Amino acid sequence: MKTVKTYIRHDNTATIICPCCNKAKCVCIKESLKDKHRVKARCSCGEEFLVQLDFRKHYRKQVNLVGTYITTDPPGMGSGTVKITNISFEGIGFEVPGSHRLRPGQKLEIEFRLDDRKRTLLKKDAVVRLVEKGYIGCQFINQQYIEKALGFYLKP
Numbered sequence: 001m002k003t004v005k006t007y008i009r010h011d012n013t014a015t016i017i018c019p020c021c022n023k024a025k026c027v028c029i030k031e032s033l034k035d036k037h038r039v040k041a042r043c044s045c046g047e048e049f050l051v052q053l054d055f056r057k058h059y060r061k062q063v064n065l066v067g068t069y070i071t072t073d074p075p076g077m078g079s080g081t082v083k084i085t086n087i088s089f090e091g092i093g094f095e096v097p098g099s100h101r102l103r104p105g106q107k108l109e110i111e112f113r114l115d116d117r118k119r120t121l122l123k124k125d126a127v128v129r130l131v132e133k134g135y136i137g138c139q140f141i142n143q144q145y146i147e148k149a150l151g152f153y154l155k156p
Contacts, residue, residue, distance in 0.1 A: 003038070003050040007059060020047035029053065060088040061154055067094065067112030072125070077101055082136075084112055089154060091139040092126060102136055104128050110138070120149040 006014040008029050017024045023043060041051045054060075065084040071077040078101050082094040092110060096102065106128045114120045130137030 001048065001050055003052055005052045005054055007054045014053070016041060016051055018043035018045060018047055019049055021045040059154060060086050060093075062086050063115070065112050065115060067110055069094075069108045069110050071102070071106055072109050073107035077106065082110075085135075087150075087154070089140075089150070091129070091137065092124070093135065093137045095134050096136060097134070100134075100136075102128055102131055104131060107141065108138060114149060114153050116149065116153055118149070120147075120153075122147060122150060 002019045004017060004019050006016050008014050012029045013026055014029055015024055015026050021043060023045065036053065038050050038052050040048065042048050063084055063086060065087075067082050067084050068080065069082055070079040080096060080100065082096055084092060084094045086093040094110075102108075108126050108128065109123060110126055111121070111123045114122065125141040126138035127141055128136060129139050
């Protein structure tokens with residue numbers, strides 16, 4: 001059975017698009033579905049499919065960017081090149097080739113270029129929240145402002 005992903009907006013609505021006929025429908029997500037991440041749906045064309053509900057506050061964009069990191073707290077625990085696989089307003093996910101010593105709670109400085117027309121250089125402070133083998137998930141620190149370039153880049 002095919003699976004489609006949809007983002008739940010702040011007003012508990014979501015747009016579901018049929019993977020067969022591409023018909024879009026805006027639906028209200030009931031309170032009873034808040035604890036579920038996948039639900040079964042049926043389109044008027046007869047197609048049945050699974051809908052993966054994403055309750056994130058911000059859209060997460062899948063990317064393929066190269067960057068670097070250096071640990072800042074505790075300092076000197078490591079640095080290296082990373083492959084950034086996703087980015088949102090609040091954080092970043094990347095893969096570290098080979099071995100690393102990153103652990104949840106460590107603070108990093110991450111530097112990378114967007115693949116926009118200007119090849120915008122960004123330097124972000126982040127804290128490691130998730131370590132799953134070679135995949136690292138980080139939350140940005142000190143997000144008082146969001147760079148215009150990143151905000152524009154992340155528009156779905």
